[in-house]
Amino acid sequence: MESFSSRIIKFSKAHDFVGNKGESHFSVEADQFKATFYFTANRGQLKEISYTVESERIENGILFALCTLLKNADTKRMKSITAREVESFLRDQNHIPAMGESPFPGAFVDSFRELLISSVFESEIRKDVDFWEVSEESSYVDKIKAISDFFTLKINMNEYFLEESMEIELIQLEDDAFFVEFRSSINHVKLAPNTLSKVFLDSLEGLVRSVIKSENINLVAE
Template sequence: MESFSKRILEFSKSKDFVGNTGEFSFVVKSAELNSRFFVSLNRENIGSISYESELDGPFLGIFHSLCKLFSNSSLDRVRTFAPRELESFLRDSNQTPSVPGDQFPTQFIEDFKKVLLSSYLAFFAEEDISGWCARENATYVGNIKAIKEFFTLRLNMMNYFSEQNIEVNLVHLAGKEVVIEFISTVNSLKLAPTSLSNEEFSVLAKIIGTIIGHDQINLVAE
């Protein structure tokens, strides 16, 4: 244990952020780490985060620290957070590294950010989704109308996208293939198809599929 910082060892024993209540939850897994996190909201910001895990030992201090640092934070704070900030936060005053050698779970922290953001997006975008769905056996035109209305009146009105100056537009619909584009609200230029993470993209695919009555769609960004 002497190879770990005193700070991470202290946090690993704390129960301050152990819990299982929230408005939504998500799981983050890696080869060594596995935890479910629970998120409560303060309006449209992160209110509090707690976790539960079957693991034991110093790395629980990582879960504790993520909950501590991201509670009462904005989405922008989550997006811009770098794993090295957490490593620095967990060092002792004498600069003892938080974990020995190269064991610091950088990828786990990156995955935590992506899944937290995509879970937040799903929670708000799927709210009252039935009210945005096309009618059963809707025509091609009806499906297009339903998707465009959802994008214009719901999705693009969310702070989630407006804070990033991103607008999502429908380009083409052909059966189960849906083509979208991302436009900058600053200069109206087309943004890269990779403007959203794979996790966020999967959320959009699920939502659009629900709107037009398909369990699975082929969502493409151009």
């Protein structure tokens, strides 16, 4: 314990953000470290955030730091959080690592960031996703229209896509897959298929599954 900073030790014992208060949640597991985060967001801004853990450990101070640094954060701030910033925040002195010779769980922070961004996005979209839903028996044409309208009027109007100056477009719909492209909303240049992270694409896939009532259809980014 002596190799850890006094700040991370102090924060690991704090209960300011401990709990399950929030409308949505997601779990992060990386670097042999696991936690579940709960949050409420409105128009891309965090209104509350908390966490629960399975055991008491010094590394829990990292969770406190994440919640402190992202309190009332907007999408831009969420995207900017890094393991380096969190580790620096936990140091007592600038030249002494917060966890001494122990490796800082950077992969955990990176995973947290991606899951937080995609979870906030999905939670906001799901609030009225039923407005865009069509029945499972709907025609092929109706399903195409439902997805296209959902992308144009809902997804592309979301704060995240507006800030990224990005649009998603349905290219093709098949029985087991729907194909999409990402384009710049400024000059309509096609963007790379990996423009969004896998966890974000998974969120989009789940949303479209809800819209057309199909649990087996998969998203393919081209």
